[in-house]
Amino acid sequence: MPELPEVETVRLSLAEQVLGAEIEGVQVHHPDAVLAPPPGRWQDLLAGAAITGTGRRGKYLFLALHQPNLADDMVLLVHLRMTGRLLVVPGDEPLEKHTHVQIGLSGGRDLRFVDTRRFGRLAVLPMAHLGPVAAAAGLAPSSNDEDLDGGARSSVKEAAAALDWFQVREALPPGLWTLGPEPLSRDFTPSYLARQLEGRKAPIKRLLLDQRLVAGLGNIYVDEALFRSRIHPARSAGSLTRAEIRRLHKAIGQVLQEGIAWRGTTFSDFVDSESRPGDMGRRLQVFRRQGEPCPKCGTTIEKTRLAGRGTHFCPRCQA
């Protein structure tokens, strides 16, 4: 299940592999995988575009696309959800089952979106319409002024018009516009976290999974951060002391950094764009370790259900 470290791992490997590549063709094999524009428009819209940048915001991954025909840069938005994979493979490789979108690149390679469970989604939109989200994701538009002469200029269309962006905007996931701060940025401070938790009765785990509070945490890293800060996942958020909030804030940063450093957690599906699994799984201290001894105190790790999710914790360390 790709969370922030897994999405960042995919972004980094994609940047190595496809930055500067040109898109030669697009085939949408499963229409449900694309939110917008309609599947039939992808080929014309993307063919000839160059991949000029990568970005990430929470669990959303972005590729910046520079199409010489268009006045504005575009963005390919990807959410991997549970089992989505973005793979770069030789273009003549047989299509793996559940390959929903196939993007042919210069150099005879394919960028493929493969997703067993079909929860993942792709979209193309004008970069300008991502607004502040684009900047927060680390995307910067490139100018078309330099590579157009007067004749070409008159034929340039705006990406907004080409994409019928009103429809595109309607189709985008609403959660994209309400993401909380990046947990590894300066915006995510202990005092911000304290303000968000103040007076809240909900279990701390449920709030940490809410992308509006902080962007990019999922089930794995929430369980790990709560273990490392010695807080029971069912604790009422408003009952956390200042010391506990400081510990939690620190643990969130550490566990995410560690996840990125080890290139993500692989249980079954997750791989980066070179199909390499991540090594963080063996570093996890409680997630999917029910029945094993707690690495700190030896007590048997338990698994319960909280906020609709499997929840792992040490009943002794996390009082």
Place this chain on the structure above:
DNA sequence: CGTATGCCCTGCGCGC
């Protein structure tokens, strides 16, 4: 507004 629930979807592991 805050919170709880069900849905989407496929593969896998379990019990019989």
Place this chain on the structure above:
DNA sequence: TGCGCGCAGGGCATAC
């Protein structure tokens, strides 16, 4: 060996 069932869960619609 085969079959059916439950589980896995991110995000969102819906209900209260």
